[in-house]
Amino acid sequence: MSKKMQITLTVNGETQELLAEPRELLIYVLRERLNITGPHVGCETSHCGACTVTMDGKSVKSCTVFAAQANGAEITTIEGIGSPDSLHVLQNAFREHHGLQCGFCTPGMITRATKLLEDNPNPTEEDVRFGMAGNLCRCTGYQNIVKSVLAAATELSAAKEAAE
Amino acid sequence: MNLFDYLRPASVSDAIAAWQPGAAYLGGGTNLVDLMKTGALQPGKVIDIARLPGLDRIESLPDGGTRIGALVKNSVLAGDPDFAAAFPMIAEALASGASGQLRNAATLGGNLMQRTRCVYFQDPHSACNRRESGNGCGALGGDTQNHAVLGWNDACIATNPSDLCVPLAALDAVVETQGPNGRRDIAFADFHRLPGDTPERETALEPGELILAVRLSSNAAASYQNSRYLKLRERTSFAFALVSAAAALQLKDGRITEARLAIGGVAAKPWRVPAAEALMLGQPPDTDLFRRAAAVALEDATPSGNNGYKIDLARRIAARSLALAAAGTPTRMPALPASVFGESAHV
Ligand SMILES: Cc1cc2nc3c(=O)[nH]c(=O)nc-3n(C[C@H](O)[C@H](O)[C@H](O)COP(=O)(O)OP(=O)(O)OC[C@H]3O[C@@H](n4cnc5c(N)ncnc54)[C@H](O)[C@@H]3O)c2cc1C
Ligand code: SF4
Ligand code: FES
Ligand code: FES
Numbered sequence: 001m002s003k004k005m006q007i008t009l010t011v012n013g014e015t016q017e018l019l020a021e022p023r024e025l026l027i028y029v030l031r032e033r034l035n036i037t038g039p040h041v042g043c044e045t046s047h048c049g050a051c052t053v054t055m056d057g058k059s060v061k062s063c064t065v066f067a068a069q070a071n072g073a074e075i076t077t078i079e080g081i082g083s084p085d086s087l088h089v090l091q092n093a094f095r096e097h098h099g100l101q102c103g104f105c106t107p108g109m110i111t112r113a114t115k116l117l118e119d120n121p122n123p124t125e126e127d128v129r130f131g132m133a134g135n136l137c138r139c140t141g142y143q144n145i146v147k148s149v150l151a152a153a154t155e156l157s158a159a160k161e162a163a164e
Numbered sequence: 165m166n167l168f169d170y171l172r173p174a175s176v177s178d179a180i181a182a183w184q185p186g187a188a189y190l191g192g193g194t195n196l197v198d199l200m201k202t203g204a205l206q207p208g209k210v211i212d213i214a215r216l217p218g219l220d221r222i223e224s225l226p227d228g229g230t231r232i233g234a235l236v237k238n239s240v241l242a243g244d245p246d247f248a249a250a251f252p253m254i255a256e257a258l259a260s261g262a263s264g265q266l267r268n269a270a271t272l273g274g275n276l277m278q279r280t281r282c283v284y285f286q287d288p289h290s291a292c293n294r295r296e297s298g299n300g301c302g303a304l305g306g307d308t309q310n311h312a313v314l315g316w317n318d319a320c321i322a323t324n325p326s327d328l329c330v331p332l333a334a335l336d337a338v339v340e341t342q343g344p345n346g347r348r349d350i351a352f353a354d355f356h357r358l359p360g361d362t363p364e365r366e367t368a369l370e371p372g373e374l375i376l377a378v379r380l381s382s383n384a385a386a387s388y389q390n391s392r393y394l395k396l397r398e399r400t401s402f403a404f405a406l407v408s409a410a411a412a413l414q415l416k417d418g419r420i421t422e423a424r425l426a427i428g429g430v431a432a433k434p435w436r437v438p439a440a441e442a443l444m445l446g447q448p449p450d451t452d453l454f455r456r457a458a459a460v461a462l463e464d465a466t467p468s469g470n471n472g473y474k475i476d477l478a479r480r481i482a483a484r485s486l487a488l489a490a491a492g493t494p495t496r497m498p499a500l501p502a503s504v505f506g507e508s509a510h511v
Contacts, residue, residue, distance in 0.1 A: 021167070022169075046197075058268040061194075065193060065197070066197060066210075068170040116264075129401075130501075131264055133264065
């Protein structure tokens with residue numbers, strides 16, 4: 001009854017096995033058990049998007065996912081997107097265009113934006129605003145966040161064209 | 165959060181066999197998990213149906229209808245080009261709901277079954293007849309801004325929050341289910357229930373019954389050129405409806421040959437009034453006609469508290485959705501889906 005279960009996750013390409021109670025939320029498994037602290041807890045009520053991760057290819061809010069639900073899933077967090085030595089184009093664009101102030105929402109913003117640009121490499125400003133609506137910034141830096149995502153989109157498309 | 169047993173059954177029949185009183189099916193979890201965090205719901209057994217095989221397809225039926233599996237994700241359904249072309253107001257309603265991340269997780273079945281956003285329901289320390297029969301209603305005389313103006317009684321004044329369900333009601337969708345007593349079809353009009361004497365029974369589902377799919381007829385797709393969903397909310401994105409309306413028309417030689425109108429945010433189920441629809445038949449589309457139809461649709465409305473404002477808003481949003489439907493479905497999804505702002509929001 002309600003005992004711990006064996007959970008296997010692939011996080012940023014590495015297989016992780018752990019025992020967890022089914023009710024543990026994915027965000028806490030990542031942060032507290034696996035020490036992957038990029039995804040943040042802003043609200044724990046599915047609103048803010050600070051906990052956004054990519055699960056089996058889709059952005060989700062990891063505070064609304066039970067550890068047990070995620071069993072067997074592939075997960076990407078901000079740690080799997082870029083590193084201080086090799087920033088992802090989006091991370092660099094956020095730096096260049098002042099897309100962050102305190103930085104609390106940024107991991108969720110960028111993780112979400114990677115999927116947004118995969119699905120729609122040439123978004124309009126409205127597409128970005130619509131696609132990022134589930135990510136809240138308490139510093140309210142939305143103008144620059146949108147600017148950063150659009151700048152990254154331009155850079156990624158140019159790079160892709162150059163490669164072709 | 166309470167402790168619970170977690171199960172991932174391999175088939176629909178295993179899922180149903182595993183069900184017992186106090187158990188809950190888990191789709192995407194975007195509603196159930198949040199309600200378990202506050203303790204409003206405390207199932208002892210969680211049956212994760214998200215990976216059940218065969219329920220994640222959108223199929224065309226031999227009779228021209230469409231069948232959507234209960235596990236099709238909200239984002240997948242809204243983004244399917246053929247589906248959106250045939251049922252644009254369903255796609256628009258879905259796109260106007262929640263956020264990208266939530267639509268990626270939310271399933272069709274879970275959307276139909278999502279619980280009211282009444283804050284007294286969500287707070288386990290408030291009285292609530294829906295959580296527990298005979299407990300009383302904490303909302304009565306409380307904060308009732310977003311509560312019902314139609315079909316309510318003193319037992320419960322909550323509204324159904326789903327955007328998707330409003331066009332499904334307008335289009336006479338059919339819900340396919342399987343339960344301990346076998347399979348059956350439920351007409352959408354009978355799916356959600358008004359509180360009556362049993363506010364704790366929100367839908368027609370029997371204990372343990374599982375939604376398998378939703379079906380739409382070929383006639384439901386016939387109004388694809390003239391259908392709109394419109395949603396008023398406190399901000400233009402990522403917010404539930406205060407009031408909303410789904411309107412679909414068929415027009416021939418400048419006259420209305422079929423009219424469908426359902427109103428959301430006003431009752432425990434999407435609100436449809438046959439007399440309001442009948443009044444438009446044979447008439448040329450016209451603003452005044454739409455105003456009269458909307459007035460009939462809201463005829464029985466009464467505030468359940470501090471929410472009389474909704475009646476006027478619902479009338480206007482209903483009339484405007486009809487006018488927008490008459491003007492024609494936009495060729496592409498509006499940048500702000502279902503919004504009263506932007507270029508697709510004017511006639
Ligand atoms: C912040 C936020 C904003 C939102 N905004 C909107 C909005 O603007 N508009 C809107 O319409 N919705 C909105 N939603 C609600 C969202 O659409 C629902 O949470 C979602 O559709 C539920 O689907 P799910 O698969 O995650 O359901 P779950 O949470 O998995 O389940 C919900 C309920 O359905 C039952 N259930 C699930 N599948 C089945 C089935 N096949 N058969 C029988 N029972 C089943 C479960 O037992 C549970 O009781 C919002 C949610 C959040 C958290
Ligand atoms: S309005 Fe309905 S859901 Fe809200 S507290 Fe009253 S009984 Fe519960
Ligand atoms: S912490 Fe998950 S959405 Fe805010
Ligand atoms: S930068 Fe501070 S919350 Fe967004």
